[in-house]
Amino acid sequence: MTIDFWGLGLQAINVLILVWLLSRVFWRPVAAAIVARRDAAQAILTDAKATRAKADAALAELTSARDGIAEEREALLAKAAKEARAASAATLAEARAKAESLLTRAAETRDREAAAARAKAEKEATELAVDIARKLLTRVTTAEIQETFLTLLLAEVDRLSTQDKATLAATPGGITLVSPTALDGAAQATVTQALRQKLATLPKLHFVTDPALIAGFEIRTPHFVLHNSWQADLDGILKALNHAA
Amino acid sequence: MNSPLESSALFYLGPVPITQAVLTTWVIMAVLVIGGYLLTRRLTLIPDTRQAALELIVETIDIQISETTGASPTPYRSFIGTLFVFILVANWSSLIPGVEPPTAQLETDAALASLVFFSVIWFGLRGAGVGGYLKSFAAPNPVMIPLNMLASITRVFSMFVRLFGNMMSGVFVIGIVASLAGLFVPIPLMALDMLTGLVQAYIFAVLAMVFISATVNDARSAKPPSEPEKDT
Numbered sequence: 001m002t003i004d005f006w007g008l009g010l011q012a013i014n015v016l017i018l019v020w021l022l023s024r025v026f027w028r029p030v031a032a033a034i035v036a037r038r039d040a041a042q043a044i045l046t047d048a049k050a051t052r053a054k055a056d057a058a059l060a061e062l063t064s065a066r067d068g069i070a071e072e073r074e075a076l077l078a079k080a081a082k083e084a085r086a087a088s089a090a091t092l093a094e095a096r097a098k099a100e101s102l103l104t105r106a107a108e109t110r111d112r113e114a115a116a117a118r119a120k121a122e123k124e125a126t127e128l129a130v131d132i133a134r135k136l137l138t139r140v141t142t143a144e145i146q147e148t149f150l151t152l153l154l155a156e157v158d159r160l161s162t163q164d165k166a167t168l169a170a171t172p173g174g175i176t177l178v179s180p181t182a183l184d185g186a187a188q189a190t191v192t193q194a195l196r197q198k199l200a201t202l203p204k205l206h207f208v209t210d211p212a213l214i215a216g217f218e219i220r221t222p223h224f225v226l227h228n229s230w231q232a233d234l235d236g237i238l239k240a241l242n243h244a245a
Numbered sequence: 246m247n248s249p250l251e252s253s254a255l256f257y258l259g260p261v262p263i264t265q266a267v268l269t270t271w272v273i274m275a276v277l278v279i280g281g282y283l284l285t286r287r288l289t290l291i292p293d294t295r296q297a298a299l300e301l302i303v304e305t306i307d308i309q310i311s312e313t314t315g316a317s318p319t320p321y322r323s324f325i326g327t328l329f330v331f332i333l334v335a336n337w338s339s340l341i342p343g344v345e346p347p348t349a350q351l352e353t354d355a356a357l358a359s360l361v362f363f364s365v366i367w368f369g370l371r372g373a374g375v376g377g378y379l380k381s382f383a384a385p386n387p388v389m390i391p392l393n394m395l396a397s398i399t400r401v402f403s404m405f406v407r408l409f410g411n412m413m414s415g416v417f418v419i420g421i422v423a424s425l426a427g428l429f430v431p432i433p434l435m436a437l438d439m440l441t442g443l444v445q446a447y448i449f450a451v452l453a454m455v456f457i458s459a460t461v462n463d464a465r466s467a468k469p470p471s472e473p474e475k476d477t
Contacts, residue, residue, distance in 0.1 A: 002251070003355065004264065004351075004352050005352075006260070006261050006262055007262065007266065007267060007350075007352035007353075007356075008355050008356045010261060010263075010267050010356075011266065011267060011270060011347070011353045011355075014267070014270045014274060014356075015270075015327070015328075015331060015357060015360055016360065018274045018277065018327055018331055019323055019324055019327040019328075020323075021274070021278045021281075022277060022278065022281055022323065022326070022327045022330070023323035025278060025281045025282040025285060026277075026281030026282075026285055027322050027323045027326055027327075028323075030285055030288065030296075030299050030300055030302075030303045031303055031307075031319070031322065033288040033289075033290075033296065034303065034304065040290055
């Protein structure tokens with residue numbers, strides 16, 4: 001067995017050359033492709049992480065903003081509720097005050113109207129009572145009552161002052177004697193005689209009939225009226241009752 | 246059939262005899278270089294089937310180197326990868342009728358073993374410097390210096406003999422069976438020879454990597470690392 005050292009050296013050189021050539025045309029390009037893709041993948045992963053970090057940050061910011069909005073909303077709702085309660089209380093107080101005022105005024109109006117109604121009713125009742133009395137008295141008028149009224153008339157004349165009597169006696173045109181019914185001659189003479197006794201000078205008497213008197217006699221001049229009848233009494237009563245109401 | 250222990254020159258280039266093994270080696274070199282160039286012309290970021298297969302080969306070799314050395318595969322990829330691919334293609338070249346694999350010749354295997362021997366020295370010097378490399382022979386203690394020096398030669402010699410013996414025997418057996426039993430009978434033996442060729446290429450490459458990494462690690466343990474490794 002012999003070793004061909006030329007062959008050994010040549011094969012060694014061949015393999016070294018092959019190592020060098022394959023390193024250039026095969027191993028390095030393929031390894032570079034692997035590294036390039038790994039770097040690209042790493043870059044994509046880095047970008048994805050950065051994007052994810054940005055997205056997380058945006059999400060956190062959005063969540064914070066949303067929480068802020070919720071808090072602001074709660075605050076606004078609380079403020080609005082508080083303002084609404086205050087406005088409601090103010091409105092309620094105002095309404096209550098208005099209602100109390102209205103109630104007061106209504107009560108006053110009611111009292112006033114009631115008083116007016118009561119006064120009106122009292123007036124009407126008084127007038128009705130006076131009318132009833134007037135009608136009743138109309139039915140019960142008699143000669144005795146007339147004589148009584150004549151006596152009362154004479155007493156009234158007698159209570160007049162001297163000056164008034166003189167003035168009455170000097171009335172130009174005479175005086176008017178009003179009676180509810182027409183007086184016959186005897187009655188007129190009786191009345192005339194009675195008045196002459198009370199007055200020193202008796203002017204001319206004019207006898208006038210006025211059924212409204214119901215009963216009684218009245219002396220009327222242009223400047224003087226001596227009331228003495230149921231009508232005058234009833235009118236006085238009516239006036240007094242109205243004044244009392 | 247010529248004896249594998251003898252190599253006859255086909256022709257001479259000056260004083261250099263060109264044997265069948267050298268010629269076959271040149272053809273294999275041409276095929277590998279041209280094929281590698283053609284296959285790696287258009288590498289893209291998104292790989293097709295071809296590029297994926299190439300990357301699978303490179304990554305597999307890288308993984309083997311990383312698992313064996315525990316270091317980055319970049320400085321060793323070209324040498325170890327080329328050793329594996331060349332030995333594999335050379336072993337499988339026996340499947341072509343009339344072609345005798347270069348690895349079945351003594352000189353080729355001796356040349357490969359010599360390259361491993363010198364690459365151990367080269368990577369050791371690169372990894373830890375002259376001092377660190379020389380101190381690696383004193384691991385674990387100076388008493389081992391003679392044995393380590395002897396081992397650095399014998400382990401390479403064993404690689405050479407193992408590869409030569411396996412490939413030469415395969416060629417021998419197939420040749421004998423073919424001469425005795427006809428054309429198709431050696432096919433199972435050829436399939437077995439393919440497996441043997443793959444295993445021997447793998448063993449040779451792994452052993453080379455183990456020897457290199459052991460020397461580099463021993464040298465680095467003797468001297469702290471000072472500079473990063475570079476690609477060859």
